[in-house]
Amino acid sequence: MPIRVPLEVHAITIVVVEERIEERQIRVGPNTVPRRERVTARREFPPRQDRATFESALRYANAVFAPADIRFHLSSFTPATEEIPNGTEQVDFNGFQYLAGRHPPRSGLSVLLVADFERADLGGQAVESQSTCIVCALGDPGTGKVLAHELGHLLALPHVETGSPRANWNLMYPALRAGDELTAQQISLAQGSRAARRFNAP
Ligand SMILES: [Zn+2]
Numbered sequence: 001m002p003i004r005v006p007l008e009v010h011a012i013t014i015v016v017v018e019e020r021i022e023e024r025q026i027r028v029g030p031n032t033v034p035r036r037e038r039v040t041a042r043r044e045f046p047p048r049q050d051r052a053t054f055e056s057a058l059r060y061a062n063a064v065f066a067p068a069d070i071r072f073h074l075s076s077f078t079p080a081t082e083e084i085p086n087g088t089e090q091v092d093f094n095g096f097q098y099l100a101g102r103h104p105p106r107s108g109l110s111v112l113l114v115a116d117f118e119r120a121d122l123g124g125q126a127v128e129s130q131s132t133c134i135v136c137a138l139g140d141p142g143t144g145k146v147l148a149h150e151l152g153h154l155l156a157l158p159h160v161e162t163g164s165p166r167a168n169w170n171l172m173y174p175a176l177r178a179g180d181e182l183t184a185q186q187i188s189l190a191q192g193s194r195a196a197r198r199f200n201a202p
Contacts, residue, residue, distance in 0.1 A: 003068075003196045005155075006075035006108030009054060012099060014045040014091065014114055015083045044081070045089040047113040048138055051077045054113065060144025061151055064171060064180040068187040070196060072151060075108050090116045096125060096134045105131040109154050109195060111147070122146060122174070126153035131195060148180060156193035157186055 018041045025032045049057070055074065062071055082102060084095040091099065091114050099112050110132040119125050123137025123146035133150035137143050152171050159174040160167050169179035172186065182190070190196060 002071040003191060003200050005070060005072050005151075005195055005199055007058070007072050007111050008075055008103075008105055008108045009077045009111045009113060010099075010103045011047045011049065011051075011054075011077065011079045011113045012103075013047065013079070013081045014087070014089055014116075015081055016043045016045070016087065016089050017041070017083060018043070043089070045115040047115055048136065049113050049143060053140060053143065056140050057143040057147045060141050061148035064144075064148040064182070065151070065190070067182055068190050070155070070190060072109075090118055091134065091136075092118045093125070099134070100127065100130055100132045103132075108199070109133070109151070111135060111150075122149065124150045126150040128154055128156055128194075145177075145180070152186075152190070154193075154195050155190040156195070157190055 020039055021036050022039045023034050023036050026035050054077065058072060058074060080103065082099060084091065084098055087095050103110055103112060112132065112134040114134060114136050117124065117134055117136040123142065124133060124135040126133035131154060133154055135143065135146050135150055137146040149171055157172050160170045160172045162174065166181060167173055168177050169181045170177065171180045171182055
């Protein structure tokens, strides 16, 4: 029996509201005079994944974790619209923490999908103690590779040492990697992780 881990996915559209002052020329009697007006502009940045592309990323991640007999499944996929306090369209770590607080995990791991996250080198970030990760990377299989790596963190896997043997073929290499390998030690760590045990109580 595989270890089953539910994912609660939130597809988050980031809203940026900008206020600026515009000067307009208006006619007052025979004259034209400048007048300053407050203008509000609202821009929306939808996530780069929908349910279908996320499911394809999830198939990729499940193939990566098949040697560990761990299987993630989509328990919910919910669209949301959020304005990050003092934010721009690029979500930073504080924005991630704000969104994590808004969409806490209920009975699974929480996956936040956004258009742009500042950790563009890896395309995501995970906080194991919050059972929450954020993913922004483009396209398949890119999204699947980022998702698998971040889910690895949520299964308590740290980064591999960059100088260790086959490091850049390992799922937990902290940069672009050539493969998605898991060592026997990583497999037993993932299988014994809080997330793996929590949803598979006998
Ligand atoms: Zn990482």
